[in-house]
Amino acid sequence: MAGRIEDYALIGDMQTAALVCRDGTVDWLCLPRFDSHAVFAGLLGTEEHGFWRLGPAHASDAPPPTAARRTYRGDSLILESEWDTPRGTVRVTDFMPPRDGAPQLIRIVEGVSGRVPMRSALRMRFSYGRVVPWVHKHEGRTVAVAGPDSVWFDTEAETYGKSLTTYADFTVAPGDRIAFTISWEPSHKKPPALPEPEASLQATEDFWREWVEHCTYHGPYREAVVRSLITLKALTYGPTGGIVAAPTTSLPEDIGGVRNWDYRYTWLRDAAITLSSLLRTGYREEASAWREWLLRAVAGDPENLQIMYGIAGERELGEAELDWLPGYENSAPVRVGNGAAHQLQLDVYGEVTEALHLGHMTGLARSDYASLLQLKLIRYLEQHWDEPDEGIWEVRGPRRHFVHSKVMAWVAVDRTIKLIESGDADGPLERWRELRDDIHRDVCERGYDKERNTFTQSYGSKELDASLLLIPQMGFLPPDDKRVIGTIEAIQRELSTPDGFILRYPTEGDSEGVDGLPGDEGAFLACSFWMADDLAMIGRVDEARKLFEKLLSLRNDLGLLAEEWDPHLQRQVGNFPQAFSHVPLIDTALRLTASGAYGG
Numbered sequence: 001m002a003g004r005i006e007d008y009a010l011i012g013d014m015q016t017a018a019l020v021c022r023d024g025t026v027d028w029l030c031l032p033r034f035d036s037h038a039v040f041a042g043l044l045g046t047e048e049h050g051f052w053r054l055g056p057a058h059a060s061d062a063p064p065p066t067a068a069r070r071t072y073r074g075d076s077l078i079l080e081s082e083w084d085t086p087r088g089t090v091r092v093t094d095f096m097p098p099r100d101g102a103p104q105l106i107r108i109v110e111g112v113s114g115r116v117p118m119r120s121a122l123r124m125r126f127s128y129g130r131v132v133p134w135v136h137k138h139e140g141r142t143v144a145v146a147g148p149d150s151v152w153f154d155t156e157a158e159t160y161g162k163s164l165t166t167y168a169d170f171t172v173a174p175g176d177r178i179a180f181t182i183s184w185e186p187s188h189k190k191p192p193a194l195p196e197p198e199a200s201l202q203a204t205e206d207f208w209r210e211w212v213e214h215c216t217y218h219g220p221y222r223e224a225v226v227r228s229l230i231t232l233k234a235l236t237y238g239p240t241g242g243i244v245a246a247p248t249t250s251l252p253e254d255i256g257g258v259r260n261w262d263y264r265y266t267w268l269r270d271a272a273i274t275l276s277s278l279l280r281t282g283y284r285e286e287a288s289a290w291r292e293w294l295l296r297a298v299a300g301d302p303e304n305l306q307i308m309y310g311i312a313g314e315r316e317l318g319e320a321e322l323d324w325l326p327g328y329e330n331s332a333p334v335r336v337g338n339g340a341a342h343q344l345q346l347d348v349y350g351e352v353t354e355a356l357h358l359g360h361m362t363g364l365a366r367s368d369y370a371s372l373l374q375l376k377l378i379r380y381l382e383q384h385w386d387e388p389d390e391g392i393w394e395v396r397g398p399r400r401h402f403v404h405s406k407v408m409a410w411v412a413v414d415r416t417i418k419l420i421e422s423g424d425a426d427g428p429l430e431r432w433r434e435l436r437d438d439i440h441r442d443v444c445e446r447g448y449d450k451e452r453n454t455f456t457q458s459y460g461s462k463e464l465d466a467s468l469l470l471i472p473q474m475g476f477l478p479p480d481d482k483r484v485i486g487t488i489e490a491i492q493r494e495l496s497t498p499d500g501f502i503l504r505y506p507t508e509g510d511s512e513g514v515d516g517l518p519g520d521e522g523a524f525l526a527c528s529f530w531m532a533d534d535l536a537m538i539g540r541v542d543e544a545r546k547l548f549e550k551l552l553s554l555r556n557d558l559g560l561l562a563e564e565w566d567p568h569l570q571r572q573v574g575n576f577p578q579a580f581s582h583v584p585l586i587d588t589a590l591r592l593t594a595s596g597a598y599g600g
Contacts, residue, residue: 002027002043002328005251006556006572009070009079010231011105013096014238017247018105019043019576020079020094022066024055031151031184032103034237034244034311035264039151039184041129044250044334045325049129054092054107054180056085057117057169067092072558075226076208077234078201079558088114090172097200098207099238102152102183102192106200109180111172120159120168120180124151128322128336132164138191142166150187154195155180216282217586219593224552227559228582229281232274235579241289242266242297242311243274246563246575252331253521253564253574260331262338263575265317266293267308268348269392270580272355277586279362288364294352295369302376305352307345307394308338317341343390344399347467349377350408354474357415360424371425378416378427382435385409386442391458392467393504401459403447404467410439411474440476444483453486457505464494465505466527469534479537488534495527497567500547502527522564522573525551529584536591548588561585 008019008027016036018029027043030036038044042051058064067081079094089112096105109118126133126146133144133151142153153159157168157178170178179197211233217225235244249262271290279287297313298305306315319339327334356374360366391402413436419425420432446459457465468487472479479485495503501523528551535544554565554572561581563574 004571005328005562005574005576006560008556008560008576009072009081009094009558010234010247010560010577011077011079011094011096012234012247013099013103014234014236015099016096016103017234018094018096019248020081022070022081023064024053024067024081024083024092025064026052026094026105028248029105030247030264031149034247037127037149038129039124039126039149041125041325043248044322044328045129047123048125049325050125051121051123052105052107052182053119053121054109055081055118056083056090057119070557072227072230073205074209075212075230076205077230078204078208082112083116085114085116088112088116090116090118093201095201095204097204102185104181104183104195104200106195106197107180108197108201109170109172109176109178111174111176113174115171115173117169117171120155120157120166122153122166122182123164124166124182128325128334130322130324135161135164135166141191141194143191145187148187150185152183152185152192153181154183214282217590217593219589221552221589221593224555224559225281225586225589228585229278229283231560231577231582232278232579233283233286235274235577236286236289237266237311240296240312241286241291241293242309242313243271243290243579244311245270245308245580246578248575249336250331250334251328251562251573251575254331255329255566255569255573256331258331258333259521260327260333260335261340261575262319262336263578264311265308265338265341266297266311268294268305269307269345269351270583272351273583273587274579275355276358277583279358279364280590281586284362284364287359291356291359291364291367291370295367295373298373302373303380305348305377305380306341307343307348308341315341340390340394340396343394344387345391345394346381346385346387346389346405347392347402347408349381350411350474353377353412353415357418360419360422366424371419374416374419375425375427378413378432381409381412382432385435385439393465400457400461401446402465402467403443403455403458404465404470406439406443406447407471407474407476410436410443410476413439414475443476448483452490453483454490455483455487463506464491466491466495466502466524466530467504469502469527469530472537473530473533479534484534485538488531488538491531497523499567500550501525501565501567502531522566524564525554525561525578525581526584528565529581529588532588533584533591536588536595541592541595544588545592548592551585 040050070081133146181195246263250260253259319337321333388399562572562576563578
């Protein structure tokens with residue numbers, strides 16, 4: 001059985017990522033890209049679907065021991081786990097070196113004290129656990145081959161095969177260092193070069209140290225901010241600049257339920273807000289790479305803007321169910337691909353335009369095509385902003401006039417007007433000023449409940465929605481507007497969990513609510529950070545700080561967050577780690593630091 005979601009650590013090479021459990025098991029790894037088929041899919045099934053465990057030897061009828069301590073080495077993505085055993089202490093260092101050749105996962109075992117018996121158990125299963133590869137020796141190296149894929153296993157330890165698994169049993173004493181490496185290569189090509197684990201470790205440490213040195217944030221929450229930035233960098237696909245929402249698929253929002261989605265793609269919304277955080281903390285190179293990715297993905301077709309694309313800009317992300325996988329803690333179905341790719345979500349136009357605007361304001365090199373794209377997006381919105389859509393939460397129920405979508409349409413027009421006013425683009429300024437006023441008036445008249453003094457989820461609805469918290473943050477209304485304050489207080493009353501975290505919107509238990517799905521979900525962490533932001537903006541800074549620091553306490557021991565927090569089970573749920581949780585963490589830290597609203 002897989003560990004709890006928060007029991008996992010992330011390692012990666014900016015092209016793919018692995019999840020390593022506290023017991024030393026790699027339960028998830030897709031090769032060679034984030035969105036490739038998994039070689040280890042035990043996270044969504046059983047050990048039969050692929051895993052790699054490396055840790056102290058234990059009795060076959062006992063669970064593997066969990067590490068007594070684990071941490072990232074400094075500000076890096078190098079994981080160090082230590083076990084204290086009756087015979088001594090051992091350390092395992094796990095990392096994936098930034099790639100200039102074959103993708104590698106390297107694990108180095110180091111004796112700390114005593115003499116500790118160790119075991120490596122490697123079970124490779126291709127195509128999400130469905131295909132058993134042909135495992136054989138080639139010039140002294142172990143290789144697993146199936147179809148187009150080959151994975152090469154290199155170690156100085158003696159290995160043997162048993163029950164379709166490759167084992168190594170060995171003992172380490174103080175000062176001993178034994179390395180294990182797997183490398184992926186297309187099966188029709190020559191073997192990958194022999195790994196150099198120690199040199200790769202040094203190069204990986206140097207890479208992360210140099211990257212973190214560019215961070216311009218030095219406030220009281222630096223540890224949390226830097227760990228979130230490293231996580232966002234790890235979720236960036238280096239060759240193209242695309243940013244995945246998470247490196248996993250089908251980790252459930254509702255344990256045992258059906259709210260299981262594939263997040264290994266680039267959502268324009270998630271990537272745009274990630275770009276915003278990177279820009280405001282000194283990372284212009286990543287922001288520039290994402291802008292170039294955007295321009296290639298959208299190309300000359302903004303009228304058919306998708307809400308998400310593949311990490312190289314692919315448009316077809318057809319959704320399928322993998323019925324041979326039982327799902328994480330029996331949360332089925334397991335899905336790959338995402339059928340929401342072709343939904344209409346008008347808010348995306350606002351998020352993309354806001355990201356382009358921020359890049360322009362912070363001095364990214366001017367791009368005439370980026371300005372042209374922005375103008376094309378507004379011309380499309382001019383004709384379609386008043387249509388119903390699926391909204392920010394990708395509901396699979398009927399389309400509605402979501403208030404947040406209209407607000408973000410206003411943002412798109414407003415930021416484009418500012419671009420024209422700056423002299424860096426030409427457009428029908430007066431007409432678009434009238435359009436901006438029309439959208440604003442429409443939202444305030446049709447999306448606002450005067451009796452309750454709150455904006456609502458959609459026109460004509462009585463329901464609330466946490467996305468309304470973005471109204472003051474986007475500048476649609478000032479924070480001291482009574483309608484803004486009323487909305488914040490209404491969301492606190494009606495969408496808060498008992499421990500003070502924020503739900504996205506009401507769900508209806510076993511019946512199908514606005515999102516067209518049965519079941520419930522946890523508190524959406526991004527929404528809770530938005531609440532902390534809003535509280536700070538309306539002057540309730542102590543309350544904002546307390547909520548923020550309570551949210552920080554939900555991170556696992558390595559500083560990582562999934563998409564949601566289950567208030568009943570008191571655990572993280574949803575895909576992990578989640579960009580849409582780490583970005584608002586950074587944003588709220590910046591806001592609280594600027595306001596001086598922090599303890600100590």
